[in-house]
Amino acid sequence: MGFYADRLARALNLLAALSLKYSLTAFDAARRFAVSLSGQLLVMTFGFILIVEAVILIPSLAADQERWLDDTMRRAEIASQAIDTSVENTVSKQMSSQLLSSANVLYLAIEDGSRNYRLFDPNTVVPNQVMQLRRPRNNPIDDLRYLWAPWKTLMGAPNRLIHVQAPPTVRSGQLIEIVVRAEPLRQVLKSSLLNMLRVSLGISFAAGVLVFAALSGFIVRPIRRLTKVIQTFRSNPEDPKLKAAHSHRRDEIGQIERELASMQEEVRNSLRSRARLAALGQAVSKINHDLRNMLTSAQMASDRLSAVSDDPTVAKALPRLERALDRALSLATNVLTYGKSDEHAPQIQIVNLKDLAEAAAEDAGLGMTAQAPETVKFSLKASKGFHLEADPEQLHRLLVNLMRNARQAIELQPNRKAKGRITVTALKTADEVLLLVADNGPGIPEKIREKLFQPFTSSLTPGGSGLGLAIARELAQIHGGDVRLAATGAGGTTFEIKLPLKG
Numbered sequence: 074m075g076f077y078a079d080r081l082a083r084a085l086n087l088l089a090a091l092s093l094k095y096s097l098t099a100f101d102a103a104r105r106f107a108v109s110l111s112g113q114l115l116v117m118t119f120g121f122i123l124i125v126e127a128v129i130l131i132p133s134l135a136a137d138q139e140r141w142l143d144d145t146m147r148r149a150e151i152a153s154q155a156i157d158t159s160v161e162n163t164v165s166k167q168m169s170s171q172l173l174s175s176a177n178v179l180y181l182a183i184e185d186g187s188r189n190y191r192l193f194d195p196n197t198v199v200p201n202q203v204m205q206l207r208r209p210r211n212n213p214i215d216d217l218r219y220l221w222a223p224w225k226t227l228m229g230a231p232n233r234l235i236h237v238q239a240p241p242t243v244r245s246g247q248l249i250e251i252v253v254r255a256e257p258l259r260q261v262l263k264s265s266l267l268n269m270l271r272v273s274l275g276i277s278f279a280a281g282v283l284v285f286a287a288l289s290g291f292i293v294r295p296i297r298r299l300t301k302v303i304q305t306f307r308s309n310p311e312d313p314k315l316k317a318a319h320s321h322r323r324d325e326i327g328q329i330e331r332e333l334a335s336m337q338e339e340v341r342n343s344l345r346s347r348a349r350l351a352a353l354g355q356a357v358s359k360i361n362h363d364l365r366n367m368l369t370s371a372q373m374a375s376d377r378l379s380a381v382s383d384d385p386t387v388a389k390a391l392p393r394l395e396r397a398l399d400r401a402l403s404l405a406t407n408v409l410t411y412g413k414s415d416e417h418a419p420q421i422q423i424v425n426l427k428d429l430a431e432a433a434a435e436d437a438g439l440g441m442t443a444q445a446p447e448t449v450k451f452s453l454k455a456s457k458g459f460h461l462e463a464d465p466e467q468l469h470r471l472l473v474n475l476m477r478n479a480r481q482a483i484e485l486q487p488n489r490k491a492k493g494r495i496t497v498t499a500l501k502t503a504d505e506v507l508l509l510v511a512d513n514g515p516g517i518p519e520k521i522r523e524k525l526f527q528p529f530t531s532s533l534t535p536g537g538s539g540l541g542l543a544i545a546r547e548l549a550q551i552h553g554g555d556v557r558l559a560a561t562g563a564g565g566t567t568f569e570i571k572l573p574l575k576g
Contacts, residue, residue, distance in 0.1 A: 114288055119281045126273035130266075131220055137265045138223040141258055142206055142237055149176040149251045150243035153183050156190050170194075179234065180252035185245060199236055199252055206239035223262050231256050295326045299333060310340055419464035419552055421575060426459045430497050433469050437476035439495060449480045449493030459499050461506045462575040463552060471548040471556075472497070472510070474541040475568055479512035482566075486515045501574075508570040509559065517561045525558055 152172040169192045173181060180193040210216055233255040241249045430453050439451035476495055483493035498509040526546045546556045552572050559569040
């Protein structure tokens with residue numbers, strides 16, 4: 074016996090443990106379903122359908138009460154016709170009681186011109202509050218009374234009496250009044266309410282299941298699928314096999330699928346570009362030391378050449394060569410590759426715009442005079458002695474990037490006949506300096522305008538990196554300003570550089 078009792082106890086413990094485990098699992102599943110989109114959708118569907126059913130139920134219940142009272146009024150009218158056939162329009166007490174009982178009323182009064190009839194139970198006290206029947210409702214107050222009447226009957230006392238007046242329809246006369254017990258009407262309304270609730274709940278459940286199934290199939294399941302795709306893509310965005318499935322739907326779900334697929338491809342391209350840029354930065358850091366030594370040697374050779382040469386051509390070219398070597402040494406020392414190292418804080422100085430702009434134009438390959446052999450000419454529109462406060466090296470690079478992009482766009486324009494022209498216009502306002510870099514090139518295609526300042530996306534030059542405008546904006550922003558596209562079209566493009574006044 075002890076052996077079997079021990080086995081039974083262990084079986085009961087195991088059953089209790091399994092019951093607890095599955096109960097917790099079911100509770101957790103129910104909780105997750107309740108807070109999920111599907112659960113909320115199911116609850117909202119049932120709720121909305123119940124609201125609609127309630128809106129239908131309230132006037133239906135009021136119509137049931139009016140119908141019951143109208144039927145009672147008709148029976149009273151028919152019973153009252155016995156008075157017309159009696160001698161001298163009088164009835165005995167016994168017949169009066171029978172007429173009231175057959176009509177199921179406690180009080181019956183008829184106004185028929187000069188003649189008035191009344192049948193009533195002596196123990197009945199006629200209520201002062203009167204309900205009008207068979208009359209039009211002319212205002213919202215009457216509508217509210219009509220809708221509230223059945224609920225007043227349902228919640229009233231069992232011995233409540235209802236006093237009703239109406240114009241007769243079965244017999245002649247001006248007015249008929251009856252008093253009835255509320256309890257029979259209350260039982261009818263209660264039965265009607267229960268039937269309507271039962272039917273409403275059945276309809277709500279069936280409609281809710283159908284609506285939920287339809288919405289779940291058309292909305293919830295696609296959203297779950299998209300959510301799973303996003304989660305998987307986040308774990309490994311570089312995997313080309315992870316793509317959003319296309320269902321070829323033309324609604325918003327289909328648009329989300331297409332936009333997600335497009336976004337995934339853009340993210341992959343951006344990651345590949347950044348990976349290449351990181352590899353390039355590592356390569357530059359390895360050759361930086363040797364490159365720096367080469368540039369130092371070239372700078373020393375330039376200094377010796379400047380000291381020993383009296384050739385005017387050499388003397389004219391040496392300053393440009395020295396500036397280029399200085400900038401190359403600075404770039405090599407700091408390994409300024411985009412995305413690999415940050416720009417240093419600007420060293421603010423008072424800069425003569427004419428000298429800086431002409432030097433930038435030279436480095437950008439622009440002609441400075443009308444007789445220059447270059448195909449693109451440069452001009453400056455600024456007041457004499459115009460100066461501003463900025464880092465001269467960074468502002469030089471900013472202008473070179475914009476001018477070089479403009480020159481390359483002009484030179485690559487097919488079947489061009491007009492001379493290329495790039496103009497820098499300088500203005501000062503109360504709190505900022507405006508530099509407008511304008512060209513008469515082909516303009517910027519609309520498809521790349523939104524991504525114009527994003528790296529690797531805006532280059533139209535073969536072999537270009539698409540970094541020029543991104544670097545230009547970064548250089549302006551570290552000054553506290555910005556670069557924006559002011560205008561573009563078939564007549565040319567204008568970029569606006571904003572730099573704050575430093576006081």
